Amino acid sequence: MLIGEVSKAAGMTPKTLRFYEEQGLLPPARRGPNGYRQYGDDSVIRLDFIARGRAAGLSVSQIRSILAAREAGNAPCAHVQDLLAGQLAELDLKIAELTALRAGVAASYEAVAAGNPSACDQSRVCSYL
Amino acid sequence: MLIGEVSKAAGMTPKTLRFYEEQGLLPPARRGPNGYRQYGDDSVIRLDFIARGRAAGLSVSQIRSILAAREAGNAPCAHVQDLLAGQLAELDLKIAELTALRAGVAASYEAVAAGNPSACDQSRVCSYL
DNA sequence: CTGCACCTTCCCCTGTGGGGGAAGGTCAAG
DNA sequence: CTTGACCTTCCCCCACAGGGGAAGGTGCAG
Structure with a gap:
């Protein structure tokens, strides 16, 4: 072929x-x-x-x-198992990082949504972020 | 400065x-x-x-x-709010993707862990992945 | 005078998994 | 004979946010 x-x-x-x-x-x-x-x-x-x-x-x-x-x-099974275990650990870490980031972004989002744009401090660019 | x-x-x-x-x-x-x-x-x-x-x-x-x-x-507040909303959506999507991937990897991991290496089909490289 | 720490621009490099496209050879069909 | 669909190698390109280091100017202290 x-x-x-x-x-x-x-x-x-x-x-x-x-x-x-x-x-x-x-x-x-x-x-x-x-x-x-x-x-x-x-x-x-x-x-x-x-x-x-x-x-x-x-x-x-x-x-x-x-x-x-x-x-x-x-038989590469043991090696495959090790790699998959590492992959699981990495995925858990990444998911935890993204979840923490999401929480922070959500908090900023709430602050911006609750804020008053005309009271937004110009010198800080945006007070709510 | x-x-x-x-x-x-x-x-x-x-x-x-x-x-x-x-x-x-x-x-x-x-x-x-x-x-x-x-x-x-x-x-x-x-x-x-x-x-x-x-x-x-x-x-x-x-x-x-x-x-x-x-x-x-x-005041960029409204724009900031939009961007943060988009960021939240993206994060949710990424977290969902990684969570789904994690589930698949976990299933493979279980299969490899439960498998018998000497019964692992050589022609498939590894039967359990 | 010499060192040293700072600054400037410039260009390449990182990691990841390929994709784009050029220039050219090969093969079967019409 | 030519067209079109394959194939070959080669080299550059992408995102992303900078980092590394060269070659050269500047400013101050000892």
């Missing part, structure tokens, strides 16, 4: 596949006599895995480390 | 002040005979306002629009 076909099957663009190859998520593709990349069905499976990892918010380098473990002959 | 002094008073770096000037958040500074930027106390007040806006997650261009309204002689 050519790159366009495979990328379509995986729901990606040819650019993305070349990028993944360059980033080490895909092994360097076999080339046809014309220099075109040649792919087998296994590539689609690998790309699906990559897509699942991306959907879980894993970075390219994290996914690369999983694939490297699999290539080394180990 | 020179740029270093003002930036310190505002808790910023000189680089940031030059950046804000370039971005139109600060008017072009008066220059001394040596070409150095000269600031008055009002600059610190303006920078404090900018910092409050940034702390509320407003972008540079949003803050610029507030300052432009104030410069045009209008």
